[in-house]
Structures are given as structure tokens and as C-alpha cells.
């Protein structure tokens with residue numbers, strides 16, 4: 050998988066800047082907003098993890114309702130192919146740095162749906178996953194353990210696999226096109242963003258992004274009307 | 284009263300040629316009908332015996348017999364009794380009549396069966412895609428659709444022997460039944476080709 054190892058963030062020489070970086074990482078690890086897009090049955094362990102019994106909020110993890118304001122995308126269980134499209138759209142809308150946690154065995158390898166025509170198997174192929182929490186389904190303790198692991202990685206400045214999505218976009222797009230067909234297109238311009246964030250890497254563009262650019266339709270603003278054109282079927 | 288629920292149904296169906304009625308349990312009656320007389324059977328049940336609720340239509344693919352079995356589950360709120368009317372239709376061309384005019388919910392069930400098995404219901408209001416709006420393959424619940432083959436040809440698998448697992452295995456732990464072995468066992472038990 051790691052054709053292009055991520056560049057390690059060099060420690061800055063100015064000690065004050067280093068302290069500042071560490072402070073930022075610490076703060077980041079301590080205030081995480083979690084988009085709970087509950088895809089599968091594993092989501093049932095989240096209410097106890099979030100509410101008073103296990104209380105994730107004491108670790109600084111809170112639920113958030115919009116992708117634009119969220120840091121963590123929690124995939125709780127099997128992703129059907131239809132859901133996966135929505136998950137990718139959601140992921141691309143999130144602001145960086147963003148982290149993906151795959152809860153449940155189903156996100157690792159399809160779990161008990163391994164021979165199902167409707168379930169995507171390896172989440173890591175379509176999105177860069179930071180932490181997997183295996184189990185069918187993992188208990189709240191395990192969920193919190195996984196989140197703590199992610200917090201540790203963020204604090205240590207190692208949780209930067211979201212950069213992969215920009216640096217190796219072609220590879221992720223290849224898997225997406227393989228599943229959704231060659232006409233797959235999302236509203237987000239990942240290549241442009243990669244350039245903008247200076248995350249353009251050798252794997253950002255390739256065969257599959259070429260294919261994307263061939264058929265890419267520029268986005269049109271949605272037409273707003275007061276009355277719905279759709280006739281109500283009586 | 285329970286024991287008597289079955290009798291009116293069998294009396295009701297006495298006039299319908301080829302419909303057999305059998306009590307399966309306290310609250311269950313099985314009717315074996317034919318594709319020709321099923322609409323009549325349903326109409327009688329609804330109009331004369333109070334079976335107002337069509338709770339589901341089930342489809343079974345009997346590939347070896349070349350037939351689809353359709354089962355209409357009807358519930359009576361008065362008798363608190365479930366009647367299942369079974370028919371078999373030929374797998375090819377797999378066309379049957381809609382019962383939408385009798386039971387409106389049938390529209391959904393028929394659309395679902397059309398999507399999953401490819402059975403076409405004449406007279407059903409809508410046979411468009413329902414849940415699998417983004418699926419272009421064959422109807423996936425047909426027995427001749429090889430789901431596992433499709434999966435193997437479409438998806439990659441996560442490495443089952445990552446480095447950290449090898450470390451655990453050296454200490455005597457690890458996965459008890461290897462995934463390849465588990466899959467081979469499943470195939471053997473179910474009699475699929477290896």
C-alpha cells in the first residue's frame with residue numbers, strides 16, 4: 050500500500066515554533082468533533098460511549114452534525130456501495146486535518162458480509178483510514194480505546210494519513226472508479242485542493258484522474274424555485 | 284375459537300378449483316393455489332373472510348425446478364390468523380399478474396421482487412429500480428447469480444497476515460481458523476464448487 054511514504058514532518062529549529070507546534074497538536078488531540086454518520090449496526094455502541102456511562106466528552110470528543118466542522122469521520126460498520134458514495138462525498142467536504150476511524154470488522158474486510166454483492170469490503174482502499182477498531186461490534190471501551198489511540202497519534206504528530214488522499218488521489222480514485230464505474234465524479238476538486246494545500250505528490254494525478262478529467266462536468270449551481278416542478282402524483 | 288378458524292377458509296375455497304388449504308399451526312394456514320386461481324383466492328379471502336392486510340409477498344427461486352415460488356402472506360385482524368398462499372410460476376419468462384388492484388401495498392412488494400429476482404408483474408404501477416438504484420448487474424437474489432464470484436472479481440482483501448499478527452502468532456496466539464480455510468469449509472458444507 051505504501052508506495053509513496055508520507056514525508057515526515059521536520060521538527061522546526063526554532064524552539065519557540067516547536068513548542069507552538071506541540072501545543073497545536075495537543076489542542077487538536079483534545080478537541081475533536083466527530084461526525085457520526087452511522088452506516089451499520091456497530092453504531093449501536095456509540096450512544097453508551099457518548100452518554101453518561103462512558104462519556105466520551107471527558108476526553109474532548111463531541112458529536113458534530115455537519116462534515117464541514119467535523120474532525121473525525123466515524124464509520125460505524127458495513128458500508129454498502131451506495132453508502133460508500135455518500136461517505137466519500139462527506140469525507141471530501143471535511144476540512145483538513147481529518148481522521149477516519151473504521152469501527153467494526155465490516156470496515157476492515159466486509160466482516161460477515163464478505164460475500165455480499167452490496168457491501169464494500171476494504172474501506173482503506175477508498176479513504177485513508179487512521180484507526181481500525183475490530184470487533185463485531187466493538188464495545189464502548191474498545192471504541193474509546195481506539196479514539197485514545199488516535200489522540201495519541203495526533204499528539205505525537207503522526208496522524209497525517211489524510212494527506213494520503215491528496216498525495217495519492219489517483220490510487221483512491223482508481224478504487225472508486227472500479228466500484229462506481231468510470232463516470233464517477235464528486236463535486237470536490239481534489240487535485241486543485243492538493244495544489245492549494247501544497248500536498249501535490251507524485252501519486253496525485255495519474256491514469257484515473259485523466260479519465261475523470263475527460264468526462265468531468267463542471268458543477269452547475271442548483272436552480273432555486275419557489276414551487277416544486279414535480280407534479281404530485283395523486 | 285382457535286380451532287375453528289381453519290374451517291371457514293376451507294369452506295370458502297371449496298368452490299375454487301385446485302386450491303388446497305392446510306392448517307399449519309394455531310394461527311397459520313397454508314393455501315396451495317395455482318397461478319390461474321390465485322387472484323380469485325385472494326379476492327375471496329379479502330372480501331369474504333376479512334383478510335385485509337397483505338403483509339408481504341415472498342419470492343423463492345427454485346432454480347433446479349425452473350420455477351419461482353411466490354407466497355402471499357395475508358393477515359386477518361379479526362381472526363388473528365396468518366394465511367400464506369403459495370403459487371409457483373415458471374422461471375422463464377418469469378411473468379405474473381399484479382395484485383395491486385386488490386392490495387395496494389403489493390406495489391412495493393412487487394417492485395422489490397422485480398428488482399431482486401427479475402420477476403415482472405403485469406399491471407403493477409411501477410417496476411422501476413427501488414433500493415438498488417445504483418446496481419447494474421443481474422437481479423442479485425437469483426440463485427444463478429454468483430455473488431461470491433462477483434465479490435472476488437470486484438474487491439481486494441485486506442491482508443490477513445499483517446506483521447503485528449505474526450508477532451502475536453510467534454507467541455502462540457492468532458487466528459484459530461484461517462480465513463481461506465473457513466471459506467473452503469463454507470463451500471464444502473453448502474456444496475458449492477470449490
Ligand code: SF4
Nearest residue numbers: 126153154155185186
Ligand atoms: S462488524 Fe458486526 S456489528 Fe459491526 S457492522 Fe459488521 S455485522 Fe454489524
